[in-house]
Amino acid sequence: MTPATATPAAPTHAAAHTPAVSSHDVEQVERALIDASARTPVLFFYTTAITWLLAATFFGFVASIKLNSPEFLGSWSWLTYGRVWPAYTNTLAYGWGFLAAMGTITWLMARLCRVALGSPKLLVWGGIFWNLGVTVGVVSILSGNNQGYEWMEFPRYVAAILFVAYSLMAVWGVVMFRHRRKGHVYVTLWYMLAAVFWFPWLFGAAYFMISVVHVPGVVQAAVSEWYAQGLLGYWFGAVGLGAVYYLIPKVIGRSVHSYYLAAIGFWTYALFVGWTAMTRLSGGPIPAWLVTVSIAATILMVIPIATVTLNYLMTMRDHHHMVYHSPTIRFTFYGAAAWTLGSLISIPASLRSVDHYMHFTHFAVAQTHFVLYAFFSMVMFGAIYYIVPRLVGVEWLSTTFIRYHFWGSAYGIGFAIAMLLIAGLVQGFAAADPALDYSVVVARTAPYLIGRSVAWLMLIFAHLAFALHFLLMVLRLGRPGGAATLFHPLEGEA
């Protein structure tokens, strides 16, 4: 349990000019070989992920405008709100989020297990099938073939395609782990391995219970809410936290503060996160004990929240200036902080006395965006800024583009979430007053929903800057190798 062994090796952004030693050279060659083996699949995952991000941006913006102005594109069945909204959530989660996660998992597992990928082609095929499945699924939703459960909108046959595609991609994670160089299993690997195992069970079990067995009545609702919460916790949460544990120590060049805290954080997270699901049905027609257990589990989440937060803050201690210099750290730290904040907010929100007001409001939408964008997507941006230069051999071309991307995303999602939280509070308190007609309740949220559409403009700007910059990297149009692209050069460095 010595922290030193737990560290992913040398600071790469900072120390490009360490005097070479022979074992260091060997490591460099080994890394280069691993990166070469991962290049094609990881770039494929990232490229398609970012394409989906642009699609999600379009759908999300249209959906947002539609709540301001319901007649906007109103005659077109394919883009009615009830179709374009799930098209947005699905492209964001299964298109962008999933493929970005796959790219990051693949690269991190190869690096941390210190094995080159045996069959990069199979991973690419898995990625192709995944993209095919998401495309068919989104077209299904838009054309009016929606399964009717949140996050499980894709029809059954699409779920089957995704399951096969996932198996092709994920099996390599397990193979790599089995063939890893003996030594310490770094904390990032626990999260990644867990996510890789949890997702297929979650996805398979939920689709099996709902679409194959057809469980009766409200059991459907329980299963689908358990899946929705699990997708955020078991998959996006675990992958995001795993990446945070890698990127922060790696870039600032010191070991993770406490291996012991990391273990507590991981195992309590694994233990409690799945039990939080039924707060989503608080007050609903399900047995009350389910909700009570979920509230207790949500409160217990304070243990992983506190330990993980303490760990990354202590790791960052005295190195907070890296937020100023390093794009990877800036995005990743923003994501980690958003995870802490969003998770903390969900604790009081789960209590029945608060849920009384907050249930059925934009507050829930805000919480989803905390996990999926402010936390997970920001960490993935950080990972992409770190990983891609190692795959293409050139550095990011323009500090300005990264800066545009960061400010657009950070302020955009921050503003959007703030608007949704306020809209939720306003809506919740108005809804609790039966003297107000429900149309009045809805009307009171209008200014904040316009605010959210404005936030979308920032996100559009950020995503376009990011996508263009990424395209240049794929085309090898970057700055030729050498020091990483930083916002501000580090003192004492080149």
Next chain:
Amino acid sequence: MKRFPSILAGIFVTFALAWFGMAMMPLIQLGNLQPQSEEDGSDVYPVNVAGLTNQGRAVFAANGCFYCHSQQVRDRQNGADLERGWGDRRTVALDYLYDQHVFLGEMRNGPDLANIGNRQKDAAWHYAHLYDPRFTSPGSIMPPFRFLFEKRKIAGQRSDDALKLDPGMVEEGFEIVPNDQAKALVAYLLSLDRNHPLKSSAEAASAPAAPAPAAAPAAAAPAAPKEAKK
């Protein structure tokens, strides 16, 4: 922590516990729910209806109505649903027994629909509302569902099911008629009525209203299955 099998076992067990508690326990507890009836077998509730309402349920799903409309009425302690007149009582698991597809909903950009067939029995109102939500409900942010209607030239007499709209909403000599999807959707909406009185035994079986005492924090999550057996 260094060995593959122990990590894998931990990952497996933590997930299995939550899966059992959150997904399997509801099935075990509610999977065999039976409809209620009087002792002589009369007044069975709920009744398994099929046909047009099922097609309408598919239209409801296809157009994502459930993203903005819930179908559940909560008790007074959980919200103002009853005061708003959205139902005579809270909804319980029994109410959804024969729903091929349960739309409890998570979000209310519009009012609850658990009992909409009881609250608004006029099919003509529903058609007009779907065609132009702001015609029946000024200030509504619901999108129009004009693609569920056809504009036809009036040949001879007006169709029976033509929408009664204000002059100017449709050109002279034309009428708006619902298509099959709209008819199915309205049939489904009119079928939504979960106000049937509950026998106390059914209520107790399907939705215990008394909130269970909060479990001791340390034992709460793993103890869940035990608690269910009570």
